[in-house]
Amino acid sequence: MKLFDAHCHLQDPRILSNVPQIIATAQSVGVAAFAVNGVSEKDWLQVKHMSQSYPSVIPSFGLHPWFVAERSPNWFNTLKQFFDSTPSAAVGEIGLDKGSHGRNVDFSDQVEVLKNQLQLAKTLNKPASVHCVRAFGELLEMMKSMGPFPAGVILHSYLGSAEMVPEFSKLGAYFSFSGFLMSLKANKAKKMLQMVPSDRILLETDAPDALPKSNIDSLFFVDGDPSLPEEPQGQSSTSSSASGTSLNDGSQVLTDASTLPKETLNHPANIHLVLDYVASMLEITKEELAELSYQNAVRVFSYEGSKVLHA
Numbered sequence: 001m002k003l004f005d006a007h008c009h010l011q012d013p014r015i016l017s018n019v020p021q022i023i024a025t026a027q028s029v030g031v032a033a034f035a036v037n038g039v040s041e042k043d044w045l046q047v048k049h050m051s052q053s054y055p056s057v058i059p060s061f062g063l064h065p066w067f068v069a070e071r072s073p074n075w076f077n078t079l080k081q082f083f084d085s086t087p088s089a090a091v092g093e094i095g096l097d098k099g100s101h102g103r104n105v106d107f108s109d110q111v112e113v114l115k116n117q118l119q120l121a122k123t124l125n126k127p128a129s130v131h132c133v134r135a136f137g138e139l140l141e142m143m144k145s146m147g148p149f150p151a152g153v154i155l156h157s158y159l160g161s162a163e164m165v166p167e168f169s170k171l172g173a174y175f176s177f178s179g180f181l182m183s184l185k186a187n188k189a190k191k192m193l194q195m196v197p198s199d200r201i202l203l204e205t206d207a208p209d210a211l212p213k214s215n216i217d218s219l220f221f222v223d224g225d226p227s228l229p230e231e232p233q234g235q236s237s238t239s240s241s242a243s244g245t246s247l248n249d250g251s252q253v254l255t256d257a258s259t260l261p262k263e264t265l266n267h268p269a270n271i272h273l274v275l276d277y278v279a280s281m282l283e284i285t286k287e288e289l290a291e292l293s294y295q296n297a298v299r300v301f302s303y304e305g306s307k308v309l310h311a
């Protein structure tokens with residue numbers, strides 16, 4: 001089974017030193033490609049270097065809404081230069097955020113920065129990976145005014161409404177699902193997933209964030225993650241299981257990831273758990289969903305200059 005992690009952040013300082021091991025582990029469980037998204041001027045070079053070192057890394061450059069306030073006066077030129085020198089790159093992560101993180105960033109600045117980058121994606125004919133928190137109405141209006149986007153817009157970790165899916169689809173959107181989907185009520189997630197056209201579904205991890213709320217025994221952890229107890233699997237330990245509860249006292253014990261500290265790092269190999277969850281919601285086999293989502297990812301990442309075209 002081949003899988004394509006359509007959105008992650010392997011350049012993140014929290015996991016950067018583990019990247020060789022992380023990529024090897026994820027590849028050993030079938031993850032063939034990683035769309036690695038830069039988030040600010042500070043990490044674009046790291047993303048570029050990573051894509052030069054690893055054939056499986058698809059680089060993406062973008063200014064994420066959380067980092068809009070700290071952009072330099074020259075940020076947009078710098079961004080354009082990265083695309084000039086890296087034809088294999090896609091656009092991302094970009095977006096709008098009115099949630100707990102984003103509401104401190106001037107929203108009209110976020111709008112302007114997103115507009116510039118979406119326009120750039122359109123001009124360059126590249127897909128753009130878009131983050132959207134509590135601003136789906138504004139995003140849809142902007143995309144309507146600028147669209148359509150034939151190269152694709154990837155709505156990453158999509159948690160928008162079922163009703164908006166057809167409108168975004170019409171404009172060229174893909175819907176990418178991560179462990180965050182497990183925070184929605186199951187019936188709501190199901191209703192929304194069923195609206196997504198089968199040729200627009202993608203899977204991602206958003207690693208090192210978005211740890212799936214799955215059984216601890218089924219999760220992959222990042223070696224040396226400081227938030228983990230000594231034996232995160234909790235399989236043999238009676239005193240220090242991840243839930244802090246004895247596992248052999250005969251009672252029902254919570255062993256899903258919600259018992260872990262919320263800063264626990266996610267590993268791209270956990271895309272399997274996202275696959276299992278989305279497949280179960282859609283009532284299709286995981287083999288079918290793996291194939292479908294892989295083909296969709298290959299299609300959207302097959303722009304001119306992309307590594308996927310030559311893989």
Ligand SMILES: [Zn+2]
Nearest residue numbers: 009037093206
């Ligand atoms: Zn992200």
